[in-house]
Amino acid sequence: MSHSIVRHLVVKDLRLAGPLVTGSFVLGVLSLALSPWSGVAFFVGGSVFVVTLVLLNVMLVSMSLMNERKDKVRVFLLSMPVSTSEYFVAKLVSSLLAYVVPSVLLTLAAIGLLVATPLPNGFIPLTVAVSVHCLLYFCVYLAFALVSDSQGWMTTIIVFGNVSISFVIPGLINMTSLNGTLGAETAVWKADTLGFIAIELVLAVVALVISFIVNSRKTEFI
């Protein structure tokens, strides 16, 4: 595998994703800035924060992989001295960078906001868990987009991913460990919260590994 080719592809993808990443980051910061003002603002800000992560996920993958496939750019690239593994690794790296960097920064900013303002720090585990769930959603979506050409599958993943957030947030809030500690002055990390985060991270890695294995066996690209 040529690192130089991978670097070129990553730089190209990051450059193309730049406006989307910047826009999402700005939107995320605005949502956080809105949060401390009142209870309603906190709710709206939190919702926009999650929507921002989902939007970045869906649009990034659509733009980087699905449109590239539809516009025959992938065929063009793979007809050049670019191997499928270089293409796959470049897509993986660029997509992860374009998503993980802003989402981690936004999550850190959210934690910073909770720490720096009178908002209860008990929300920190919930914020981290929700961010990790959004990361899992992104990784699963990315994994499917890397191996499947089916628009139907992609739509299904988006539907399930979005619905999963609607279940996960109330589920986390009702979890015994978080339920009583959301309003606490300090963040309380219990085993089931950590377990949830660990499982989601493992699943995210598994999704990407499976897509790598499937992709490495692929020989047809049209």
Added chain:
Amino acid sequence: MSSQQRLHALDAVRAFALLAGIVLHATMSFFLPIPAQDVSQSTVLATVFSLIHPWRMTTFFLIAGLFARLVIEKRGTRGFVSDRAKRIVVPLVVGWVILAPLTIGALIWGVARTADPAAREAMSAAVAAGTGTVGAFPLVHLWFLYYLVIFYVLLLAVRAAFSMLDSAGRVSGVVDKIVRPLLGSYVAPFVLGLPLFAVMGFDPRIVLMGGIPTPDSSLIPQLPALAGFGTAFALGWFVHRQLDLLGQWRKRWIGHLVIGLALFAAYSYLPGLKPGTTAAWLPAEWGTTPFAVCYILGIWYLSFGVIGAALKLCANESPARRYLADSSYWMYLAHLPIVFFLAAALAKVPLHWAIKFPLILGITIGVLLASYHYLVRPTWIGEILNGRRYPRARAASPQPNGPTGPKRGLKPRAVDGEFGAASQPQPSDATTAAAAAALAAEPPLAELVRATKRYGTTVALAGLDLEVRRGEVLAVLGPNGAGKSTAISLWLGLLQPDQGEARLMSRSPLDVEARREVGLMLQEVVLQPTMRVRELIALTASYYPSPLTVAQTLELTGTKELADKLASKLSAGQKRQVQFALAICGRPRLLFLDEPTVGLDVQARETMWRTMRELIAQGCSIVLTTHYLEEAEALADRVAVLARGELIALGTVDDVRSIVSRKKITCSSALPVGAVRAWPGVVDATGDHHRMQITTADAEAVVRRLLASDQNLRNLEIKQAGLAEAFAELTKEAA
């Protein structure tokens, strides 16, 4: 995927199912008292057993159903009956006479050696009770042949009934319509498992027997086996009616295996590995039903997964696999006495199962392979079992049994006897002849060798042979759907041939090295709208080892004035120019151009042609697909005409012009058509004296001779065949 590849894969999976049976039987003494209770018991081998047991025979019967229809289609009902009698009934009867006593003898010896007196008594009582029942008969492991015979008889009866009652095939059509979407999803096992669930879903024997009870002790057909294996057999039959459905298993093989393995984990966990127990946390009133659900679904998911894996991974012909596939039938028939004897002999030896199990397996397979190679394959036994006998001298290198005759369809059409020979360069003097000979001696830059590609049932390419030589422009022409794009995709490694081979720079097109010297201009590629032309060229050039500079590329393609324009601001013609620049910026030795001049004005087209000629002068080769015949005439050294995936004409541009320059003469003449056809300059003559049609490359000479030979010649008409007409004629013939 071609039908031949499917057969290779299905042969492989059938062999796998049979050989897995040998492994399965070799595990038994390490966790069951059959044929002997080994001193070293193994949970691992119990797990192996319960992983193999569910899918093995279901897969076998599914493929048996599929092949049954194939044989009936190929040989008719009478031929089918005769074939099955020879290959199934004879081995069943003869095999039983020889193998059953040996197997039962080994079993009795093993039990007598290892079971304690109480267990021996219990087994004797069970055997005595069994022999007292109606129809009791020790079929041993040959029960599968007995059930095959039952299914064949049922099949012929149902087929005869339907041919009388439903001659229009409406019922089969309805079943086809149900089977198609079912196999196109992951839910098929839920439907296919229903018959077995109805029979065994609430039957505790499904746990006690570790699945479908093996119907090896009675001649009366057992309902669970009929339901489970009969469904598989029927499914195989219906899948053969729509063979493209195999692609669904091929596509979903990983998914099916993953679900199957998850179900395996579940049905292994529910009762535990000790027969007769259930998971403590399940409500007692649920009984064995959860196990039955997981097990029955597991049967189907694992079967589909295994078949799909074979279709994906074993599609190509492999002599070794073919040999094993041929030998598997014999090996399975003969294995059980050997396995049981070895298990009984080793049962009391104080060695770990990890040593004894491979030993049993290794000795058994060694003996069976040797006996197959020397006693079966080259003899009448092999002819009965495999349908053919391999002479001893060739026994080690089997020949493919697929059709090897000439390919179907039109041969590349010879234009004035030049094609084939005309596919070589046509030198006009000694120097060019020498140069042409030198070029011809070089390996082609790209070649397709009997390349076949199908999309479902559509044949995109049918055994295409085509090559691109150094320094030539090969124009690939043909109507839409002729296979031009598929051919280029095979050359570039974007698709893989189902059969045959594609090579690029004497390597596999998947090899990146091969693509370092290739450029591509596609029609539909969208240029990144937010990038400037200069940036696009620089980015594309960065993937190549020694590209042209951006300035050189812009200069060569006449796109300097576009350099700082955003791609989104380019007109359609300008985008084509930029795509051309991207194709050549890597300094390619071979350039693929797909309709390069569509949408270009005259000046831009001239510039592009000039650049192409410069590249050709530098030794670059070009594959040009175009609908503009004049473009092909202006640039191409050779022209290949494709239609319906076949090469229907191949030759130099002059050869093609000779088609174009032909004329058609129509007249009423008393001259015999056969005699006219033999005249010099006449390519073809048809019709009768009322209306004769003559195709000629020398109309004037033929007309003169017609007039001289027949004073009564009437209705003379001469028509010039146009360029488009000639190609329309060629492609119409192929349609």
